Amino acid sequence: MLNLTYTYRLKPTHQQSQTYEAWRETARRVWNFALAERKDWYQSRSCRIDACSLKSEYVISADAPRPTFASQCKALTQARKSNPDLKAAHSQMLQQVLRRVEKAFIGMWETGRGFPRFKKQGRMRSLLFPQLGINPIQGNKVKLPGVGWVKMLMSRPIPDGFALKQAQVVKRASGWYVMLTLQADINVPHVMPHGQAVGIDLGLKSFLATSTGEQIVRPRFFVELQRKLRLLQQRASHKVKGSNNWRKAQAKVARLHEHIHDSRSYFHFKLAHQLCDGVGMIFAEDLNVIAWAKGMFSKHTLDAGFGEFFSILEWVCWKRGVYFAKVNPNGTSQTCPNCNHHTGKKELSDRIHHCSECKYTTDRDVAAAQIVMQRGLAAVGHTVKMLGEGLSNSSLLTQESPFF
Ligand SMILES: [Zn+2]
Numbered sequence: 192m193l194n195l196t197y198t199y200r201l202k203p204t205h206q207q208s209q210t211y212e213a214w215r216e217t218a219r220r221v222w223n224f225a226l227a228e229r230k231d232w233y234q235s236r237s238c239r240i241d242a243c244s245l246k247s248e249y250v251i252s253a254d255a256p257r258p259t260f261a262s263q264c265k266a267l268t269q270a271r272k273s274n275p276d277l278k279a280a281h282s283q284m285l286q287q288v289l290r291r292v293e294k295a296f297i298g299m300w301e302t303g304r305g306f307p308r309f310k311k312q313g314r315m316r317s318l319l320f321p322q323l324g325i326n327p328i329q330g331n332k333v334k335l336p337g338v339g340w341v342k343m344l345m346s347r348p349i350p351d352g353f354a355l356k357q358a359q360v361v362k363r364a365s366g367w368y369v370m371l372t373l374q375a376d377i378n379v380p381h382v383m384p385h386g387q388a389v390g391i392d393l394g395l396k397s398f399l400a401t402s403t404g405e406q407i408v409r410p411r412f413f414v415e416l417q418r419k420l421r422l423l424q425q426r427a428s429h430k431v432k433g434s435n436n437w438r439k440a441q442a443k444v445a446r447l448h449e450h451i452h453d454s455r456s457y458f459h460f461k462l463a464h465q466l467c468d469g470v471g472m473i474f475a476e477d478l479n480v481i482a483w484a485k486g487m488f489s490k491h492t493l494d495a496g497f498g499e500f501f502s503i504l505e506w507v508c509w510k511r512g513v514y515f516a517k518v519n520p521n522g523t524s525q526t527c528p529n530c531n532h533h534t535g536k537k538e539l540s541d542r543i544h545h546c547s548e549c550k551y552t553t554d555r556d557v558a559a560a561q562i563v564m565q566r567g568l569a570a571v572g573h574t575v576k577m578l579g580e581g582l583s584n585s586s587l588l589t590q591e592s593p594f595f
Pocket of ligand 1: 527528529530531532546547548549550551
């Protein structure tokens, strides 16, 4: 089974977009209502034992059942009978909102973060339709619940042999989009380890470093865009809330956000393809482990962009037939990639790896990337050569390091 998600720009008529605007608002209210119901239930129960009767009496009776996806769906079906807004909106789409609330709660338990947030007006950006009719795409039109045939820009063709599983209609600053999830009933060939290997380490200074000595810097235009964003946000905050000028300023901020997101993902795709060039295997640190050990290893510069980059990299590797695997990132900066000598913990300020045993010297992140590669090779059963035996030595000489 193979799933793909393709995004297309929609060109809805005025009436079609009015319908979806109304549904977005209904979906937002359903989200807030379902969230409030769950939140109240939890808060009525969470009081310290010794303070219970003083501080937090049960607002909800003690034996009221915990709200679940099923119970909230049932309540929704009931409410649809009397509420015209709920009735007008697509029922499966509204159920998906309840499912998202449920997922947000599970996510909260798993990550230990706070409660999911209530959504302000306009913040419910997408409508998820888990099912579409028969032959929902014809020519450059897609048939969507409630609005019928909508024109879309066919920026790329739908691949043969794929069936349309679900559609998510998204409102962005630049307009309406539809994300189509396509599914094909084929076996995904598993890429086997082969060819040249490269290890990558998330940089403390640069975006990432490779075992071949490359350091990928964050593109400078991001810094400029961030500055521009702050400026626009500041300007927007001086406007009278709700006024026309405020709305215009908000729209500018939203458009820039979208532009930054698009540029970042363009950079990620380009870099992923670049890494795949000429190699058969890519090894990277396991981000989940890093998040868990964040405090210990002080990778405080980890930003959310890395997670997104890794999923893009995994996908590009698969498409290009490159083997991709994650390795344990613990202690990658404590071993010499040249002789395996344990060099001890480096301080964050130590930019250079210098081995007291074999005198191997290189950038700290590059050394870590070389360890990542060696761990990856060991994991797939390849003989691991130390750098001293000739692996990647030639490319090491080309890097810019004051020690060469
Ligand atoms: Zn050494």
